[in-house]
Amino acid sequence: MEPLQAGDPLDEIKKLIDNYKKKHEQLLEEQKELVACRDMQQGLAAQFKDRAVKLAQKLKEEERSYIERLTDSETQLNQLRQEESDLKEKIQMxxxxLQEEEAQKKLLKEQTEVFTAVPEKKVVFLGSTGSADTAQAFEMEANIIYPMEGGTALITFEEEVVATQILAKKLHQVKLGGECSITVEARPVHLMLPKAVEINTDVCPHRILISNLPNMDIHTMLYELExxxxxxRNGGGEVDTCDLLPDSGNVVLKFVEDSYAKGLAEKELHEVKLQGAKHTVRVTPFLNGKISHFKAESMPCPQxxxxxxxxxxxxPETLQDELEIHFQKFGNGGGEIExxxxxxxxxxxxxVFKDISSKPEEVEEQM
Known part of the structure; x- marks a missing residue:
């Protein structure tokens, strides 16, 4: 408090009271302002808090949405990868x-060349016809070598039943005259025969097959062809070998290099001077054959x-005659011998066995 001065004490007191009232009023105004400011700050704090809650919720929703989108993207990526893998597999297939088709195309082309490589052969229709059902398939003549041990004999009977009887008895006593006799054992004969044969053929780049040749001295013909x-100037080159095929009468000519055979075969017909005169020969590709599959099975000789x-x-001749006589007798279980x-x-x-079918087998000696 301010000290009272000497003078009119009431006036001074009034002044003091007025001053304090003013100060009081100022304090009340300031208090109101502070209350208003407080209320405003509290309102702002509530707004900020509400906004913070909303932002937090929004962030959570955005995070959840992002995770969902990320999961969807990963799923789509996996699907795309799977589709890519499937497409790669399809491409490989x-x-x-395509490779198989190319191989088939190449094979067909080679087969076409094989079919066109067959030498011409003149045929004449004699008027005989037959059913297509009676057409025969490709066959190979049997020529089976059967090694024989010493002290053995092979006998082929005309009838299979006779061979069966001889095998059933197994041991046979063969009389050789007087009191002399021998005991032999009868065993079945099995031969290994081809059951299935596959041969792949291709055109030889070094060889040509020459056909339509005249009848002349072989050595002279081979020399003039070579x-x-x-x-x-005739489309050829250095010759390695020139050989005659005795079964067909055609000639196989082999070049050292592989750049001549194809051109000569494509031209096909060539005029060659043979025996002082021009003769037209036919040149076709030479086919190489290779066994690609072979299957054999053991077959019994029934007779x-x-x-x-x-x-x-x-x-030996006398003993063979004695054996033949013994096994021809019906009393010994034998029969007619082929x-x-x-x-x-x-x-x-x-x-050498020529046939083991129901026809009689031929057995030949081969030293």
Whole structure:
């Protein structure tokens, strides 16, 4: 408080009271302003808090949405990767199919070349016809080599039942005159025969097949053909070999290089000077054959038996005759003999079978 001055004490007191009232009023105004400011700050704080809550919720929603979009994107990416993998597999499959088609195309082209490579052969229709059902398939003539041990014999009977009887009895006592006899054992004969054969053929780039050749001296013909096709003006080159195929009468000519055979085969017809006169020969590609698949099976010879344990007791021809006589007699369980081959002890011999079907087998000696 302010000290009272000497003078009118009431006036001074009034002044003091007025001053304090003013100050009081100022304080009340300031208090109101502070209250208003406080209320405003509290309102702002509430607004900020509300906004913060909303922002937090929005962030959570955005985060959840982002995670969902990320998951969807990963799913789509995995699907795209799977589609890419499937497409790659399809591409590989298509490439494999294309390669197979190319291989098939190449094979067909080679087959076409093979078909066109067959030498011409003149045929004449004689008027005979037949059913298509009776057409025969491709066949190979059997030529089976059967090694024989010493002291054995092969006998082929006309009837299969006779061979069956001989095999059933197994041991046979063969009389050789007087009190002399031998005991032989009858065994079945099995041969390994081809059941399935596949041969791949391709055109040889070094060889040509020459057909439509005249009848003349073989050595002269081969010499003149070699001279003709060794000249570059005739489309040829250096010749390696020139050989005759005795079964067909055609000639196989082989070049050292592989750049001549194709051109000569494409021209096909060539005029060659043979025996002082021009002769038109036909040149076709030469085919190489390679066995790609071979399957064999053991087949019994139903009319042939193998006799073993035959000792060397007399001349081979005489002993073979004695065996034939014994096994021809019906009393010994034998029958009519188609062929017989005896191999004495200590000798090497092979039998050649031409057929093991129901027809009689042929058994030939091969030293």
């Amino acid at each position: 298509i490439k494999a199919v 001279i003709h096709f060794s000249k570059s 042939t038996v193998l006799l073993t344990g035959i000792p060397n007791v007399m001349e 062929a017989i081959l005896y191999n004495p002890v200590g000798q090497d011999m092979s039998a």
